[in-house]
Every structure is written in structure tokens, then in C-alpha cells.
Amino acid sequence: MSQLTAAKQLTGQLVAIRRHLHENPELSHEEYETTAYIRQILTEAGISIADYPLETGVIAEVGGLNGGPVVAVRADIDALPIQEETGLPFASRTPGKMHACGHDFHTAAVLGTALLLKGKEQELQGTVRFIFQPAEEKAKGAGKIIASGALEGVRAVFGMHNKPDLPVGTIGIKSGPIMAAADGFIVEVEGLGTHAAVPEAGIDPIVISAHIITALQSIVSRNVSALDSAVISVTRLNSGTAWNVIADKAVFDGTLRTFDDQVRTKVIARFEQVVAGVAAAFDTKARVNWLKGPPAVVNDPKWAEAARQTAEAAGLTVVSPAPSPAGEDFAFYLKEVPGLFVFLGTSGPQEWHHPAFDVNEEALPLGASFFAALAVDAINKLADEQGVTE
Numbered sequence: 469m470s471q472l473t474a475a476k477q478l479t480g481q482l483v484a485i486r487r488h489l490h491e492n493p494e495l496s497h498e499e500y501e502t503t504a505y506i507r508q509i510l511t512e513a514g515i516s517i518a519d520y521p522l523e524t525g526v527i528a529e530v531g532g533l534n535g536g537p538v539v540a541v542r543a544d545i546d547a548l549p550i551q552e553e554t555g556l557p558f559a560s561r562t563p564g565k566m567h568a569c570g571h572d573f574h575t576a577a578v579l580g581t582a583l584l585l586k587g588k589e590q591e592l593q594g595t596v597r598f599i600f601q602p603a604e605e606k607a608k609g610a611g612k613i614i615a616s617g618a619l620e621g622v623r624a625v626f627g628m629h630n631k632p633d634l635p636v637g638t639i640g641i642k643s644g645p646i647m648a649a650a651d652g653f654i655v656e657v658e659g660l661g662t663h664a665a666v667p668e669a670g671i672d673p674i675v676i677s678a679h680i681i682t683a684l685q686s687i688v689s690r691n692v693s694a695l696d697s698a699v700i701s702v703t704r705l706n707s708g709t710a711w712n713v714i715a716d717k718a719v720f721d722g723t724l725r726t727f728d729d730q731v732r733t734k735v736i737a738r739f740e741q742v743v744a745g746v747a748a749a750f751d752t753k754a755r756v757n758w759l760k761g762p763p764a765v766v767n768d769p770k771w772a773e774a775a776r777q778t779a780e781a782a783g784l785t786v787v788s789p790a791p792s793p794a795g796e797d798f799a800f801y802l803k804e805v806p807g808l809f810v811f812l813g814t815s816g817p818q819e820w821h822h823p824a825f826d827v828n829e830e831a832l833p834l835g836a837s838f839f840a841a842l843a844v845d846a847i848n849k850l851a852d853e854q855g856v857t858e
Contacts, residue, residue: 650794
């Protein structure tokens with residue numbers, strides 16, 4: 469029986485799992501009931517749960533009966549602080565919280581992978597470690613998993629994100645960057661308060677902020693090669709308390725997105741130079757506080773090619789997707805272990821983080837079977853490579 473045929477037999481169970489998770493969303497670092505539910509499903513299936521120091525999240529393993537290499541498959545489990553507007557019969561029961569990014573889908577699909585591989589455990593020539601990771605939306609969960617030791621011994625790590633703009637049956641696979649480094653910034657501009665009618669007696673932080681914000685846009689257009697890419701977006705500016713008073717401070721913040729570590733470093737350095745330089749030109753100071761997010765998700769070429777072969781053998785339509793400027797803390801795993809992050813088509817009506825976000829559940833068995841096949845192929849590939857070198 470093929471992985472997909474077996475996965476389709478699990479469709480009803482996977483849909484039920486996904487809908488239970490969707491009805492009961494929990495935010496980053498609060499995924500206690502979600503953790504208990506995942507543990508229950510794994511335990512009932514006889515799947516071994518590994519003991520790692522995690523408050524939320526689950527690490528489980530299938531295989532290892534015959535020794536061999538270890539590969540990991542990761543799913544994220546947290547939801548978002550968004551009021552759901554899907555109108556689904558299984559919509560969130562918790563006001564102001566919603567699985568608006570599809571982590572319920574990821575978790576259900578990877579649980580399906582675990583169930584599939586448990587049924588073939590005797591045949592596995594290695595171990596598949598399943599990482600059900602908390603706090604992806606805060607970009608903190610991957611660090612907790614790594615600190616717990618759950619990546620020790622892992623030779624390859626795989627993960628996915630649903631992709632609403634790709635049809636069901638399609639998978640996006642590419643080597644190199646597939647998601648961006650996501651950094652935040654907060655800039656504080658010092659002013660000198662005065663009456664708005666006598667601006668010469670003070671230093672206007674709003675005018676200075678406007679000049680800084682305009683100058684920052686020149687970094688992308690004049691300091692980043694046309695062959696590279698970066699985005700600087702200022703999304704908020706706060707200053708003042710009255711219509712006739714020039715404030716003594718302005719604060720603006722936003723985000724920086726890049727796909728290359730060298731570009732990221734260069735843009736951050738140039739950003740700080742522009743902020744300090746423009747402020748100095750107005751005889752004042754400005755400070756930048758960086759909210760460092762995850763680096764870019766950079767796929768390993770070897771595993772991209774291996775996954776392409778696995779997907780084609782499984783009957784999926786493989787496309788080379790455009791990189792997403794969104795951030796994803798799976799990037800931290802790829803700094804530790806070679807691996808691959810893919811986009812799985814879900815024919816969704818809205819993009820990630822939209823209150824009407826949803827997925828086509830027909831993609832659940834496709835995701836489960838793909839990762840089961842990829843894990844087996846990866847173990848066999850690593851075992852063959854080890855045999856050649858020994």
C-alpha cells in the first residue's frame with residue numbers, strides 16, 4: 469500500500485484532529501491543552517514520546533529499532549490573537565484567538581505522518597523524530613526546542629507551511645532562501661518641546677522623524693543591489709499630546725525583511741548610520757532598538773532535490789515558488805542542521821493572518837503522505853551515504 473493510499477484512509481481522523489485544534493486555539497507559550505491533545509493522540513497510537521524539558525510542545529519518535537540515522541519533521545502548534553470571521557461550523561470557541569496561519573493544519577498533517585510511519589516502524593532503517601513546536605508566531609519556539617537538546621543527533625530536518633495561493637496537489641520546493649529574515653525596529657528621536665507657534669525655540673521630533681523615514685527608503689534603492697532584495701517598512705509613528713505643542717520625543721517602528729545574511733548585516737548598519745546622521749543634522753540624537761527576529765529560511769540544495777524526487781514519485785505537482793517575505797523560525801533549525809522547508813498547496817480563500825483564513829482539508833493526507841515518504845527516503849539516503857564512507 470502506498471503512503472498516499474494509507475494516508476487517505478486516515479483522512480477522517482486527520483480532519484477531526486484539525487477541526488478540534490481549530491476550535492481550541494492557544495497562543496504562543498500557552499499551548500497546554502494543545503500539548504495534552506497531541507500527547508493523547510500519540511500515546512493512543514503507541515508512539516513513543518521523548519522526555520525533553522519543554523513546558524509546551526511535544527517531541528515524539530518512531531523507529532530506531534534497527535539503529536540508523538535520525539531525521540526530524542516539525543510542525544508548529546500555536547495560534548494568533550485574531551478574531552475569527554470564517555463562519556465555519558468548527559470556528560474558534562475562544563474570542564480573539566484563531567488558527568489564522570494554519571498551524572492546526574500543520575499539526576494534523578504531521579500527526580498523520582507519525583501515524584503512517586508507526587504502521588511501518590519495523591521497516592524503518594532509522595528514526596523519525598517529530599517536533600510539535602510551540603511559539604512559532606513569537607519566533608521563540610525553535611530556540612526552546614534547540615535548547616532542550618531535541619535536535620541532537622538529527623541529520624536532516626523538514627518542515628512546511630501551507631500556501632493558500634497554491635492549489636491542492638501542488639508543492640513548492642526550492643533550494644536557497646524561501647522565507648525572509650524578519651527584524652523589527654523601534655526608533656526614538658529626541659526633541660525639545662515648545663509651543664507650536666514658536667518652533668524655533670525647540671527641536672521638532674516629528675519633522676526629524678519624517679526626514680529619517682524618507683531617508684531610510686533610499687537604503688533599499690541605493691545600497692542594496694538590484695539582484696538582491698530588502699524591504700524597510702515604517703508602520704507606526706507616535707508623538708505629541710496636543711495640537712498646539714511640539715513634543716519632546718517621537719517614536720516610530722516597523723520591520724526589515726531580507727533574504728541574505730550579508731544584505732541583512734549591511735542594511736542594519738546603514739539603517740543606524742542614516743538614523744544617527746539625519747538626527748545629527750538637526751542637532752539632536754536618535755536611538756535604534758532592534759527586535760531581532762529569525763534569519764532567512766535557507767534550504768539545503770541536496771534536500772531540495774531529494775524532496776523534489778519524492779514529491780514527483782508521490783504524484784504531487786512540484787513548482788519553484790517565489791520566496792515569501794514573511795518570517796519563520798524554522799530558520800533556526802536550518803542554522804543547526806541541513807534540511808528543507810516546503811510550501812504545501814491548500815487552495816485557501818485568504819492569505820495567512822487574515823480573519824477569514826482557511827485551508828482545503830483535502831490537502832491533509834497529501835501532507836501526511838509526503839512527509840512520511842520524505843522521511844523514509846531521507847533515512848535511506850543517509851544510511852547509503854554512511855555505508856559508502858565506512
